[in-house]
Amino acid sequence: MSALRRSTPLAVTGKYLALAFYVGFALFPLYWLAKIAITPDKLIYTEGTALFPSRVTFENFSTVLVATDFLAYFRNSLIVSLGTAAITTCVAAAAGYAFSRFDFRGKRLVIALMLITQMFPLLMIIAPIYKIVAAIGLLNSLTSLIIVYTAFNVPFATFLMQSFFDGIPKDLEEAGMIDGCTRFEALRKIIMPLTLPGLGATLGFVFTAAWSELLFALMLINSNDTMTFPVGLLTFVSKFSVDWGQMMAAGVLALVPSCLFFIFIQRYLVQGLTSGAVKG
Amino acid sequence: MTAIDSVAPGKSRARPSFYFRYMVEPYLYIAPALILIALVMLVPLVIGISYAFQAVNLLRPFQTGWVGFENFQALWSDRKFWLALSNTFWWTIGSIFFQFFLGLGLALLLNTQFYGKRLVQALVFLPWAVPTFLSALTWAWLFNPTIGPLPHWLAALGILSEPFNILGDPNLAMWGPVTANVWFGIPFFAITLLAALQSIPGELYEAAEIDGATAWQTFTKITLPFLAPMIAITVMLRTIWIANFADLIFVMTGGGPANSTQILSTYIFTTAFRKLDFGYASAIAVALLGLLLLYAVILLVLRRKLVKI
Numbered sequence: 089m090s091a092l093r094r095s096t097p098l099a100v101t102g103k104y105l106a107l108a109f110y111v112g113f114a115l116f117p118l119y120w121l122a123k124i125a126i127t128p129d130k131l132i133y134t135e136g137t138a139l140f141p142s143r144v145t146f147e148n149f150s151t152v153l154v155a156t157d158f159l160a161y162f163r164n165s166l167i168v169s170l171g172t173a174a175i176t177t178c179v180a181a182a183a184g185y186a187f188s189r190f191d192f193r194g195k196r197l198v199i200a201l202m203l204i205t206q207m208f209p210l211l212m213i214i215a216p217i218y219k220i221v222a223a224i225g226l227l228n229s230l231t232s233l234i235i236v237y238t239a240f241n242v243p244f245a246t247f248l249m250q251s252f253f254d255g256i257p258k259d260l261e262e263a264g265m266i267d268g269c270t271r272f273e274a275l276r277k278i279i280m281p282l283t284l285p286g287l288g289a290t291l292g293f294v295f296t297a298a299w300s301e302l303l304f305a306l307m308l309i310n311s312n313d314t315m316t317f318p319v320g321l322l323t324f325v326s327k328f329s330v331d332w333g334q335m336m337a338a339g340v341l342a343l344v345p346s347c348l349f350f351i352f353i354q355r356y357l358v359q360g361l362t363s364g365a366v367k368g
Numbered sequence: 369m370t371a372i373d374s375v376a377p378g379k380s381r382a383r384p385s386f387y388f389r390y391m392v393e394p395y396l397y398i399a400p401a402l403i404l405i406a407l408v409m410l411v412p413l414v415i416g417i418s419y420a421f422q423a424v425n426l427l428r429p430f431q432t433g434w435v436g437f438e439n440f441q442a443l444w445s446d447r448k449f450w451l452a453l454s455n456t457f458w459w460t461i462g463s464i465f466f467q468f469f470l471g472l473g474l475a476l477l478l479n480t481q482f483y484g485k486r487l488v489q490a491l492v493f494l495p496w497a498v499p500t501f502l503s504a505l506t507w508a509w510l511f512n513p514t515i516g517p518l519p520h521w522l523a524a525l526g527i528l529s530e531p532f533n534i535l536g537d538p539n540l541a542m543w544g545p546v547t548a549n550v551w552f553g554i555p556f557f558a559i560t561l562l563a564a565l566q567s568i569p570g571e572l573y574e575a576a577e578i579d580g581a582t583a584w585q586t587f588t589k590i591t592l593p594f595l596a597p598m599i600a601i602t603v604m605l606r607t608i609w610i611a612n613f614a615d616l617i618f619v620m621t622g623g624g625p626a627n628s629t630q631i632l633s634t635y636i637f638t639t640a641f642r643k644l645d646f647g648y649a650s651a652i653a654v655a656l657l658g659l660l661l662l663y664a665v666i667l668l669v670l671r672r673k674l675v676k677i
Contacts, residue, residue: 103477103480103482104482106473106477107477107482107488110470110474110477110488110492110554111488111491111492113551114491114492114493114494114495114551114554114555115491115494117495117503117506117507117510117551118494118495118498118506120506120509120510120517121502121506121509124509132515133514133515136512136514136515136516136517137516137517137520137521178400179400179401179404180401182397182398182400182401183397183398183400183401183402185397186394186395186397186398187398190389190390190393190394190397191390192390192391192394192395193390193391195394198398198402201402201405202401202405205405205409205410206605206608206609207605207608207660207661207664208413208657208660209611209612209632209633209636209653209656209657209660210612211612211614211633211636211637211640211653211656212413212416212417212636212650212653212654212656212657213409213412213413213415213416214636214637214640215416215419215424215640215646215649215650216411216412216413216415216416216419217408217412218640219415219646220411220412220415235404235408236408238404238408239404239405239407239408239409240408240409242401242404242405243401243405246401271393296496296497296499299499300498300499300500300501300502302499302500302501302615302618302619303614303615303618303637306641307641317499318499318500318501318502321501321502321505322501322619332509332515335505336505336506336509339502339505339506342499342502343497343498343499343502346497346498346499347494347497347498349497350493350494350496350497351490351494351497354489354490354493354559355486355489357559357563358559358562358563358566359563
């Protein structure tokens with residue numbers, strides 16, 4: 089956009105070198121993770137520093153999928169993350185819409201309240217939440233995780249949705265309402281289709297956040313049946329005396345859903361934030 | 369508003385709808401969010417603060433009750449707390465410094481045209497999508513002297529005298545989680561700053577070029593002032609977030625060796641869930657909350673002062 093300036097060959101080379109550095113830095117640990125996952129167990133220690141494994145195996149993956157509980161952990165994580173993402177996006181879309189379209193009494197207070205939740209140490213409420221969840225008998229349940237994660241993600245998701253709604257001209261739904269739609273109909277038929285990228289970005293953002301949450305899962309879940317992926321992976325360390333190959337194979341599997349989601353949403357994320365920023 | 373008796377006939381019908389639109393309808397949309405936040409965050413917050421003034425230890429279930437400031441007095445003379453506080457400081461400063469400058473650099477690069485931009489953007493943002501526990505495990509592996517490559521490479525470059533375990537050295541251990549955190553956090557700054565960059569009107573740059581401004585002048589006179597509000601808010605939120613962020617340290621070093629990577633958040637977690645002393649854990653958390661609030665207030669005041677000028 090701003091590249092009017094004539095670029096010297098030196099500057100161009102520098103730019104591509106810098107980009108190469110960023111791409112390399114971003115991918116290097118992921119490459120290493122994948123490398124360990126496909127290295128045969130015997131070679132993990134002897135070829136620790138080699139860039140490429142001399143032999144490749146997919147045994148670690150098959151072991152993880154067949155001989156361990158990881159499929160169950162995977163399913164639990166999927167339920168929690170999809171549930172959290174779906175509920176959070178609905179709740180945040182409604183709240184974000186209100187922030188974007190209404191001027192109402194107490195608006196500043198509500199926004200301040202949501203900002204404050206981003207500021208206090210979440211670890212501060214970890215103990216009370218544990219006691220409350222235990223008291224209502226929801227320990228070791230996926231439901232408790234979904235509720236807690238939803239509440240934690242709603243504030244940021246609301247601001248995100250608000251910036252997406254801000255990017256859609258008000259005239260559109262006003263025109264619809266003049267033509268006889270109720271506000272809700274205008275919202276459903278006119279605004280929602282336009283904000284699909286925003287909904288997708290929020291959905292993906294919350295999904296990845298829920299997918300990788302560790303401490304609350306560690307605290308609220310300790311039965312094998314309801315363990316989520318992160319907790320399962322950590323118990324792997326002790327349970328199987330750190331079988332690095334299998335652990336990294338499980339790690340690669342854990343990466344798949346969140347990365348797919350993220351690659352899909354990152355364009356919309358920048359877009360949504362831009363429209364919010366324009367508004368100031 | 370005051371002259372009620374002079375209200376025109378039509379207006380009395382309009383008033384309920386006015387009331388509905390400004391007082392009721394918006395709250396119908398916000399209610400689910402507010403209820404969730406209140407129940408899951410604010411109620412526990414109040415309970416958590418109250419724990420700080422009580423003895424709540426699951427290992428001593430019969431010695432409960434209000435103890436006033438006892439927990440805080442214990443905190444004051446707790447060497448581990450002060451150590452964790454200074455570690456929190458270094459952990460936060462180190463992480464935010466590199467995250468911010470590398471993130472800003474990446475945003476500036478991504479705001480130019482180049483070949484393969486879409487692919488590059490997807491790839492450099494990827495670390496943000498990697499589950500924290502996984503990046504912690506991967507980086508712990510990379511730093512491992514027997515099986516990981518980093519110590520050997522650093523030794524080959526002459527930075528380390530020999531390929532020893534950085535995570536096991538009390539003087540260096542913090543660099544492990546900080547590196548992982550920087551890797552993980554660059555995309556956040558890049559995404560938000562890129563969004564802000566893209567909202568700067570292009571004409572400003574055209575005008576600057578016609579006026580013969582240098583690249584550095586353009587950057588300091590146009591780009592930076594436009595970015596300043598976004599920088600202020602993201603740096604503030606991220607500082608608070610990083611100070612509270614325990615996962616990476618928890619998985620990579622567990623606070624060791626010799627508490628050299630113990631930050632307040634990991635100390636809170638271990639106090640609550642290893643020692644089951646919820647009262648003391650809450651006192652630490654209240655102290656952390658106080659410090660973060662102080663930081664936020666100072667930053668907001670500074671920002672107001674700076675914006676005025």
